[in-house]
Amino acid sequence: MEAQDPAPQPAGTDTGRGLGRRRFLGYVVAAPTLLVAAQVEQTALASTPAAAAVPSLPEPADLLDLTTLLTTAALPTSGLISIQLNADGTATFALPRAEVGQGITTSTAMLIAEELDIPLAQVRITLADARPELLFNQLTGASNTTVSTYTPVRIAAAIARQRLLAAAAARFGVPVSTLTTAAGVVSAPNGQHADYGSLAAAAASQSTIQVAVALKQRADFKVIGTAQQRIDALDIVTGRKQFAMDLAIPGALPTMVCRPPTVNGTPRSVQNLAAVQAMPGVTDVVTIATGVAVRAKTFGQCIDAVRALQVTWGPGTEDGSSDETVLQELKAAELPFAVPPVNLLAHTIDTTFTFAFASNTALEPNCAIADVRPGRAEVWGSLKSPIVAQAAIAAKLGLLPSAVTVHVTQGGGSFGRKLFFDAALEAAEISQLMGKPVKLMWHRTDEFRQGRTHPMSISRVRAVHALGQVLSFEQRHTSVATDFSHGLGEVLTALVAKLPVGDTAFSETIFGLSQQTPYNFGLTTQLLSEVDKGFNTGSMRGIYSPNVRCAQELMVDQLAAALGADPYQFRRQSLKDTRAVAVLDQVAQLGSWGRTMAPGTAQGIALHPEYHSVAAVLVEIDCTAQTTGRQIPDAYTGPRVTKVVCAVDAGLAVNPLGLQAQMMGGIMDGIALALSSGLHLSNGVFQEGSWDNYFYTRQWNTPPELQIVVMPPSGDTPGGAGELAVGAAMAAVACAYARATGTMPTSFPINHAAPLAFDPLPTSPPIPQSPVDGLTRAY
Amino acid sequence: MPQHTFILNGAPVTVDVEDDVRLLWVLRDVLGVTGPKYGCGLGVCQACTSHINGKAFNPCSVPVSAVQPTDQVTTIEGLPATVGKDLHPMQEAWLEYDVAQCGYCQPGQIMAAVAKVQQARAAGRELGDADFDEIRNICRCGTYVRIREAIAAGAKNF
Numbered sequence: 001m002e003a004q005d006p007a008p009q010p011a012g013t014d015t016g017r018g019l020g021r022r023r024f025l026g027y028v029v030a031a032p033t034l035l036v037a038a039q040v041e042q043t044a045l046a047s048t049p050a051a052a053a054v055p056s057l058p059e060p061a062d063l064l065d066l067t068t069l070l071t072t073a074a075l076p077t078s079g080l081i082s083i084q085l086n087a088d089g090t091a092t093f094a095l096p097r098a099e100v101g102q103g104i105t106t107s108t109a110m111l112i113a114e115e116l117d118i119p120l121a122q123v124r125i126t127l128a129d130a131r132p133e134l135l136f137n138q139l140t141g142a143s144n145t146t147v148s149t150y151t152p153v154r155i156a157a158a159i160a161r162q163r164l165l166a167a168a169a170a171r172f173g174v175p176v177s178t179l180t181t182a183a184g185v186v187s188a189p190n191g192q193h194a195d196y197g198s199l200a201a202a203a204a205s206q207s208t209i210q211v212a213v214a215l216k217q218r219a220d221f222k223v224i225g226t227a228q229q230r231i232d233a234l235d236i237v238t239g240r241k242q243f244a245m246d247l248a249i250p251g252a253l254p255t256m257v258c259r260p261p262t263v264n265g266t267p268r269s270v271q272n273l274a275a276v277q278a279m280p281g282v283t284d285v286v287t288i289a290t291g292v293a294v295r296a297k298t299f300g301q302c303i304d305a306v307r308a309l310q311v312t313w314g315p316g317t318e319d320g321s322s323d324e325t326v327l328q329e330l331k332a333a334e335l336p337f338a339v340p341p342v343n344l345l346a347h348t349i350d351t352t353f354t355f356a357f358a359s360n361t362a363l364e365p366n367c368a369i370a371d372v373r374p375g376r377a378e379v380w381g382s383l384k385s386p387i388v389a390q391a392a393i394a395a396k397l398g399l400l401p402s403a404v405t406v407h408v409t410q411g412g413g414s415f416g417r418k419l420f421f422d423a424a425l426e427a428a429e430i431s432q433l434m435g436k437p438v439k440l441m442w443h444r445t446d447e448f449r450q451g452r453t454h455p456m457s458i459s460r461v462r463a464v465h466a467l468g469q470v471l472s473f474e475q476r477h478t479s480v481a482t483d484f485s486h487g488l489g490e491v492l493t494a495l496v497a498k499l500p501v502g503d504t505a506f507s508e509t510i511f512g513l514s515q516q517t518p519y520n521f522g523l524t525t526q527l528l529s530e531v532d533k534g535f536n537t538g539s540m541r542g543i544y545s546p547n548v549r550c551a552q553e554l555m556v557d558q559l560a561a562a563l564g565a566d567p568y569q570f571r572r573q574s575l576k577d578t579r580a581v582a583v584l585d586q587v588a589q590l591g592s593w594g595r596t597m598a599p600g601t602a603q604g605i606a607l608h609p610e611y612h613s614v615a616a617v618l619v620e621i622d623c624t625a626q627t628t629g630r631q632i633p634d635a636y637t638g639p640r641v642t643k644v645v646c647a648v649d650a651g652l653a654v655n656p657l658g659l660q661a662q663m664m665g666g667i668m669d670g671i672a673l674a675l676s677s678g679l680h681l682s683n684g685v686f687q688e689g690s691w692d693n694y695f696y697t698r699q700w701n702t703p704p705e706l707q708i709v710v711m712p713p714s715g716d717t718p719g720g721a722g723e724l725a726v727g728a729a730m731a732a733v734a735c736a737y738a739r740a741t742g743t744m745p746t747s748f749p750i751n752h753a754a755p756l757a758f759d760p761l762p763t764s765p766p767i768p769q770s771p772v773d774g775l776t777r778a779y
Numbered sequence: 780m781p782q783h784t785f786i787l788n789g790a791p792v793t794v795d796v797e798d799d800v801r802l803l804w805v806l807r808d809v810l811g812v813t814g815p816k817y818g819c820g821l822g823v824c825q826a827c828t829s830h831i832n833g834k835a836f837n838p839c840s841v842p843v844s845a846v847q848p849t850d851q852v853t854t855i856e857g858l859p860a861t862v863g864k865d866l867h868p869m870q871e872a873w874l875e876y877d878v879a880q881c882g883y884c885q886p887g888q889i890m891a892a893v894a895k896v897q898q899a900r901a902a903g904r905e906l907g908d909a910d911f912d913e914i915r916n917i918c919r920c921g922t923y924v925r926i927r928e929a930i931a932a933g934a935k936n937f
Contacts, residue, residue, distance in 0.1 A: 101881025101920045229877040236882035237870040237889060239814025239855035246813035254808055280797045298796070298804035303820065363818050363826060363919040364883045412816070412883030413919045444819040632912070634823075657877055661922060665880060668921025691823045691917050700912040702923040770801050770820045774840030777822065778831055779898050 023212040026155045028163060029082055034203040036159040037080035038152040040096065040137040079133050081149075083112060083156045089184050089197030091118055091160070093153070094128040098140040098384045099232075100362070100411035100418060101665075102722050103658035106231045107146055108153055110654055114223040115157035115216060117181040118196065125231065130386035130406035139486070140384035141419055141539070146654055146718045147611070151215070158213045160203075167203035168194050218652070218716055225713065227657035232410075244367050244381050244409040245441055252369045252437035253283060255430060256302035257291040258309045259450050261763035262316035262684035263535065267292055271310040279305050286433040290450075293430045295438055300770065303443070307765040317534035319684040323456070326532065326681065327354065330458045330478045333531045337462050339472045339523065346466035349558050353461070353551040354747045356678035357480075357686070358454040359694055360540035361447040364412025370427035371437035372397060377404045381424045382411025385486040389421035393428045404428075415669075416539035417452055419486045443767040445689040453679060453686070454540035455480035459551035463521065468563055470574070473521035473555070477548055481530040482507060483537045515548050518609050519556065519574040541669050542723040545610060546730045547748070550674070553606040553731035554744060567735070568593050568605050579649050579714055580607055583616035586647035586709055591618035597740075600624035601642070604736025608727035611720025613650040615663065617670070617728040619643065619703075621736040636676050636695040636757050638750075639740070641733055643705040651719040656710040663708045663725040668697040670729025674737070676701065678749045680756065689761035689768070695751070784848040787812070788857025794843070802838035802846060803827045806854065814855035814886045818917065825916035828887035828894075829854045835894030855886035858893065869893050872933030880920035888916050888926055896934040906934055 026038040083093045091112055099105045109123040116123075131138060137148070161181055168186035169176040171194060180187050187193040218224075235241040260266065267287050270276075276294065277285050281301030285294050294305040341348050368381035377397055383389050386406045394401040411418055427440035442451070457479035464472045484507060511528040528544070540546075560570035568588050575581050584607050587593075593605060600623050607616040620643040630637040646663050653659045676695035680687040688694040695701075730748075738744040747753055761768050780795040787810070794809050803820070806812040806829075815838055818826030822840035829838055830853040831846070838852075846852065853860075858867045866874075869892050879885045891914055899906045911927050918926065 101879075101883075103880070229874065230879060232882065233874050233877060233879055236879040236885050237855075237866070237873045238859075239886045241882050242813070243816075243883060245807075245817065248811060254804075281800075298800050298808040299817065299820075300800040300804040300808075301797075304799075361919075362881070362883075363816075363824065363917060364881070365817070411881060413881045415919070441817065444821065444824070661877070661880055661920075661925070664924055665921035668923060690821055691819055692821075696917065696919060697921060697923065698917065699914045699923055699927075702911075702927070704908060706924045768821060771822045771840040772799075772801075772842050772845070774802075774822060774837045775831065775845060777840070778834040778836040779894055 021214045023214050024151070024155045025210055025212055026159045027080060028159060028205040028209050028211055030206055030208045031204055033087065033200045034085035034160055034163055035082055036156045036163065037082035038155040039079055040081045040134065040149060040152045079135065081152060081156065083160055085160050085164070085196055085200045085203070087197050087200050089195050090122045090124055091116060092124045092126070094126045096128040096131060096134055096138045097145045097149070098382055098408055098411055098414070098418060099127060100382060100414035102662060103230060103655065104145045106228060106658060107654040108149065109231050110223050110228055111150065111153045112157045114221060115154045116161050118184040120223065120228060120231070122184055127408040127410070129408065130390040132387050132390065132401060134387070138387050144611070144720060147720055150718055154215050155213060158215055159211055162211070162213050163203040164196055164199045167199045171202065218713070224654050225652065225656070228655050229657065241410060243364055243412050244369060245439060247369060247380055247409065249369050249371060249380065249437055249439070252371065252439040253295050253297060254299040254302050255293060255295040255427070255438040255440045256299065256306050256443060257288070257293045257426065258306040258311060259291040259446050259766050260313045260316060261766065263318045263450065265316035266314040268312040268314050271312070272308070276305050276308050279308060284434045284436065286430060288426060288429050288433065290426060295434060295436065299441060303767060303770065306767055307769060316684055321534070321684055322682050323356065323680060326456050326480060327458070329531045330456065330480070333529045334458070334460060334478045335476050335527050335529045337474045337476065338525055339462065339464055339474060341462065346464045346471060347562065348462060348464050349555065349562065350462040351460070351555060351558070351746060353459045353554065355457045355459070355547040356749065356752045357456045357681060358540060358673060358678055359448050359451065359688070360416045360454055360538060361451050362413030362415060362417055365444060365447050366417070366423035366442040366451060367440060368424040368427040369437065369439050370424070370431040372428055372431040375399070375403060377428055378407070379404065379424050379428060380407045380409050381421065382409050382414070382418050383421050383424060384414060384418045385421065388486050389424050392421065392425055396425060397428055397432055415541045420452060420538055444691070445761060445767045448679065448688045448694055449686045450536065452536050452538040455482055455535065455537045457547055459547055461551050461555045463555055463559055465559060465562060470521040470559055472523040473517055473519070474524065475526045475548065475552065476529065477511070477526070477544060478529045478531070479544070480535055480537060481533045482539065482543065484510065511544055514610065515544055516609065517552065518576055518580055518607070519571070520576055521574065541666065542726050545608065545723065545727040546670065546673055549608050549727035550731040550734050550748065554734055554738065557735050557738065558744070566594070571605070571607070577609065577614065580609055580614045583607060583614055583647040583649050583711060586711065587616045587618040587645045590707060590709065591643070591645035593618060600740055602736050602739035604732040604734070604739060606728050606731035606735055608724060608731070610724055610727070613648065613719030613721055613724050615646060615648040615724045615728045617667065617725065617732040618645045619729070619732045619736050621733060621740050623737060623740040630700070632700050634692040635698065635700060636751060637700060638675055639737060640701065641671050641703045644703045644729070645707045646725060647709040647711060648721070648724065649711040649714050650721045650724070651715040651717050652713045653710050654718050659710055659721050660708045662721045664706065666723065666725025667706070667729040668702070669726045671701060671733055672697045673726070674730045674733035674748060674750065676749050676751055678752045685763055687756060687760040693758045781844070783843045783846065785846045786849070786851045788853055789860050796843060798844035799842045802841045802843050802852070805843045806838060812854055812856060816883055816887065818884065825891060826884045826887040828890040828916065830890060830894060833897070835891050855890060858890065867893065868936035869933035871936070872929040875932065876925050876929040878922055878925040878929045880922050884916060884918050888918065891916050892930045892933065896930065906931065
């Protein structure tokens with residue numbers, strides 16, 4: 001993305017949008033109502049800005065001069081994203097991204113409301129089906145949605161407003177320059193006015209034409225940068241918001257899969273097929289690549305059938321693997337440092353940090369609906385890489401991609417999981433084999449045991465200092481391989497990522513592009529080494545950052561101690577970027593850094609820059625026995641983070657309220673990763689099988705005090721935010737824990753080495769039965 | 780096929796389904812009431828939290844045969860009907876604090892919140908930090924702090 005708004009220019013006559021300003025190209029698409037479009041992530045600049053200026057003439061010259069007419073036949077319209085203005089005054093837009101809670105439907109509606117001068121409530125955002133013609137531009141990941149769509153969506157909305165103005169000028173018989181727009185109405189000085197809906201047809205075009213338009217200046221924003229509540233909030237609190245499993249697709253009955261007892265085991269034979277097929281409610285049982293699928297009248301009867309199945313399983317990809325064996329693999333694969341450990345004049349600090357496997361499961365489990373018929377297929381699911389999903393499903397079914405319709409549904413969380421379309425692929429396979437529509441859902445226990453994990457890794461950091469200066473700071477991150485087979489969302493990239501060499505290059509590229517050392521520490525190097533492709537892995541709200549940055553920040557505290565410096569001041573003096581200094585100062589001040597703390601409690605401070613944004617986090621932690629010894633049934637209590645202060649600079653925050661929500665979620669993830677959330681691998685099986693085994697942050701771990709400050713805009717464009725807070729929060733919690741206990745933690749989560757705090761569920765049958773005592777626990 | 784009758788969101792319903800099918804699946808798969816969500820089927824995540832005779836419970840952990848014809852089952856869809864308005868004060872507080880992120884756990888969170896306030900009231904006290912710490916509902920988006928704020932605010936209005 002390039003910067004959008006140039007230096008301020010004198011206002012012109014183009015209804016306040018500056019004649020001399022930079023103009024962007026978009027399209028009015030041939031349609032019976034006003035349909036405007038822009039090329040996503042490829043912001044075309046108009047070549048002749050001045051010539052596109054609107055003279056103050058009555059129609060029809062206005063209409064003609066409004067548009068920089070180019071050829072209509074050869075326009076690359078297939079890659080466009082379009083906004084439609086409807087007769088009822090609403091604007092509709094199908095966003096080619098996945099909404100999974102991060103608030104992009106709301107922020108996108110805000111962009112349209114801003115440039116179109118329309119109330120937010122009149123903007124309708126849906127999620128686009130898989131559109132292979134969009135190529136790279138339908139991947140939801142790397143906190144990139146707002147960054148990449150910020151300008152194209154505004155261009156389309158601005159063109160719509162321009163067309164509506166022209167249509168109104170024609171209707172009123174007055175120059176465009178005399179008209180104003182507000183709240184979905186065009187008004188003339190003589191009192192004439194027309195709402196957008198009444199102009200939608202007149203503003204439409206019979207042929208597709210390219211036009212130029214200027215965008216609002218930041219100083220004129222009325223919507224962007226204001227706190228707006230989620231546009232789907234009412235649907236959510238009334239239970240009306242529909243996720244994939246809530247859709248009523250005719251004939252799509254509940255379906256589940258009986259899965260193997262070890263990671264990626266394979267089904268060999270079923271001993272009691274007829275008996276299971278005869279169970280109450282069961283309609284079909286088929287063997288698929290990943291297990292044995294059952295379809296029934298209710299999910300409860302699917303659970304019964306899955307538990308009843310007697311299956312002979314072949315080996316998995318990690319039978320016999322445990323945390324200890326994987327750790328050995330990682331240590332053996334560590335790359336050497338550039339700077340040797342011994343130097344007569346300098347001091348060396350060299351520490352290795354270990355990070356356990358973690359689960360990126362969302363609360364909405366893997367699920368998808370598939371209706372596969374001869375020659376065609378239709379699939380519904382929350383998919384962050386729908387184009388790759390469409391191609392993979394087509395290949396699996398033996399269909400052309402164009403015969404596979406992929407609908408992107410609202411998602412119940414993702415955290416990286418929905419980059420993968422495991423459930424959609426399974427659902428399609430099952431539907432084809434059964435010849436019936438299926439509503440496939442994973443059981444929670446399968447989510448933890450057979451679902452995607454954030455890979456186990458070790459991060460070794462070596463720093464050399466002399467005479468009060470850090471001379472070198474090197475990091476060697478060694479990780480179980482991260483699966484990037486979703487590529488960049490586009491089919492060809494995904495295929496490259498599947499090649500043995502290509503995959504490694506892809507990982508190294510992502511690591512190099514995303515990881516950084518934000519301090520002036522002399523020679524800094526960071527390298528990634530990967531091992532073992534037998535696990536189902538993926539990103540988890542950040543790819544490498546939380547672990548990489550946690551290791552770095554703990555070392556920064558060690559360096560500060562070695563140099564006799566205050567951790568906050570040491571960071572402040574060493575930071576490269578003034579924006580980072582500003583957020584650090586903010587949390588230090590608001591959080592009263594350095595205040596006297598009681599024994600067993602302490603503060604920690606850290607920051608994390610990523611995707612043109614930066615966040616700082618100050619925490620206070622309570623590690624006293626009274627707190628760590630709290631008794632809550634079936635829970636891990638442990639140390640409690642009692643206070644968090646966060647400051648975030650995301651460039652231009654489109655929706656500060658939504659940005660705060662993203663920071664809050666990231667902070668809860670950081671607390672979990674530092675203290676409690678990890679998977680234990682033993683003999684090819686992840687031991688966790690329930691939310692009462694996998695200790696993600698719960699209310700009893702939630703900090704009673706939380707303050708999140710959104711810094712004033714530091715630029716004209718938004719940066720990424722979805723993953724930003726995790727690394728800073730995890731690192732700050734780890735640093736605080738080290739200070740409170742006097743022992744720097746080197747293995748995460750910190751409770752990982754302790755005896756299991758739960759009894760693991762059996763692996764056969766693979767999923768547990770639902771309890772029957774719910775009424776006795778009513779409150 | 781056994782028949783089961785109960786009162787759902789104020790109106791009697793009768794379903795033909797086997798005795799041991801948990802109420803969550805009767806609501807979702809048989810009756811098409813999708814506000815209560817599946818998050819584990821183990822009575823752990825609490826995403827399906829609804830009310831039975833005014834008390835919070837997990838329909839994933841109750842066989843349909845355990846529900847009596849006179850039992851009042853209320854899901855998120857039926858919550859406002861209990862006060863005769865479009866929205867319950869707790870739902871209004873949820874909107875005011877913009878609590879939801881993905882929204883998947885939120886129907887269960889709201890139903891738990893209403894019951895938790897009523898439980899504290901029945902014990903003759905207002906809600907405190909210790910009560911919040913008893914709420915087991917998982918929010919994987921991590922919006923716990925806004926949940927606490929909204930519960931405190933919503934409790935003042937009913």
